[in-house]
Amino acid sequence: MTKSYEMNSKDLTSGSGAPYFEHQDSQTVGPRGPVLLQDFILQENLAHFVRERIPERVVHAKGSGAYGTFTVTHDISEYTKAKLFSEVGNSCRMFARFSTVGGEKGSADTARDPRGFALKFYTEDGNWDLVGNNTPVFFIKDAKKFPDFIHTQKRVPKTNLKSATMMWDFWSLNPESLHQVMILMSDRGTPHGYRHMHGFGSHTFSMINAANERVWVKFHFRTKQGIRNFRQEEAVKIAGENPDFAQEDLCKAIERGDFPKWTLFIQVMTEEQAAAFRWNPFDVTKVWFKDDFPLIEVGEMELNEIPSNFFAHVEQAAFSPSNLINGISFSPDKMLQGRLFSYADAQRYRVGVNANQLEVNRCPFGVRNYQRDGAMANSGSYGDAPNYHPNSYDGVRPDPQYKSFEYEIDSNDVRHFNRNENDDDHYTQPGLLYTKAMNQEDRDRLVHNIIDSMQGIGGEKRDEIINRQLCHFFRANIELGMRIAGGLHISIDANTLSHGKS
C-alpha cells in the first residue's frame, strides 16, 4: 500500500516531481570540470528553456488580456434565442485580449495601427467569440486579399524593414481601403492604451430568435472611460520611453480597482432593409449610419482580473469568429467567411490541436464530442467514454433545436467578381467621415499624419504611388486632396479637379 504524504511546498523538484538540491551548480569532475552528461537536471532545464516559445500570432502578436464579466441590462430576446440574452440581469464570465496588428510580440503599444478587440464570452450555449477591432470598418472586403495586405504591413523581404512605400502602394491600388486608412491616420490610430477606445464586431453578423426569424446585426462596444488618443508625436515618444504602455495601463487600472467598462450596443437591419440598402450590407468597408440604424443598448462588460500567468492565458488564448452560438451567427460577408476558416487553422498550428482544452479556451459548461487524442491531449474529461457516434452507450442525441438556420440563396451563378450596386463607391463614406464626423482639429491632424506617413514613400514608383493615392483623397473630398497635395509639395490645378469630381 502506498502511504500518502504531503510534499514540503518549499522543495525544488524536477519536472517529474522529484525534489533535488543542486540548482545553481552543474555536476563536474573535480572542481573545474568537465561537466557530466549524467546531470539530467541541467539537461532538463536547458531543454525546456529552448522550447519556451510558441510561434507568435501571425498578426496581432503584441497584446494584453484580462478576465471580466458581461451583464445583460436590456432585453434583446426578440432578436436572438441565445441563452445569455434571454433575461435582463443574466451575466457571464468573459476574457478580452487587445492588441496591435502589424508589430511583433515585442513591438511598441503606441504604434499607429488598428487595435484588436477580441472577446470570449463563456456562455451556457458554448463559448462565443467576437474578434473585432477598435474600428467599425476594415481595409479590404475579400479574405483572398488578406495575406497580401498583411505582407505590406510587415517587413520588406530584403531589408527586413517596414516600408511606407509598400503600404501606400497597396492602399492606392485597393481603394476600398480608403475609409479604414482615414480612420487609421486620424488620432484613433494611436489610442491612449486600450481602455479609452471603442470596440466593434465590424462585420455584419446575424441573430436568430426563438421563432426562427433572422436579422442582420452589427456589434458596438462603447468605452465608458471616454475616448482618449495620443497625437502622433506623443505616440512616437512613448514608443521609445515605454513600449509596453498599454499593458501597464491596463494592469495598473485593474490592480487599483478602477475596472474598465464598455457598453454593448447592437444595430439591427431587417432582410427588407438589407435589400434596399445603398451599399452591400455585408461589405466590411462600410458602416451603417446610426440615424438609419440606431444603437440599441444591450449590456455592460467590465474587466476586473489580470490573469495569473500571461503565457498560459493571454499568449495561448485562441479566439475565432467561428466560435458562434445558438442564436448568433455569421453573414455572407466575404471577409468574415474567410475568417471562419483561418483562426482555428492558425491555432492548430500556433497552439496545437487541443487548444480548446486549455483553461482560457475551455468551455466551462462542458464539451461532448468524439474528437480524441492528438498532441498534448488532456483526455481526463473523456475517460473511457466511447470515441464514436452513434453508439449504444453514452446516450448523446444531437438536439434538433440546434439545427442550423436554413435559408434560400437568391442566385445560382458562381462568380469571382463583385457586381453589387455601388461596389465601386469607395468614396462617399470617407468623404462624410471627413466633413461630418470630424471637427476642424481632427481634420488638421488627419492631414498632418497622412503627409507625415506619405513622405516616407520612396523608390522609382514614388510619384506613381503618390498620384494614385491622391486621386482617392480627392474623390473623397477635394479640400482633403488639396491639403495633402500641398503638404507633399505637389501642385494641382483646382479647376481641372472641380470638373473631374465624381
Ligand code: HEM
Ligand atoms: C479575411 C481576413 C482575415 C484573416 C484571414 C485574419 C486572420 C487572422 C489570424 C490567422 C489571426 C491569428 C490567430 C491566432 O493565431 O490566434 C488573427 C488575429 C486577429 N484578427 Fe484577424 N484576420 C482577418 C481579418 C480581421 C478583421 C476584419 C478583424 C477585425 C474586425 C480581425 C481581428 C483580429 C484580432 C482582434 C486578432 C487577434 C485575436 C487575439 O487577440 O488573439 N481580423 N487574424
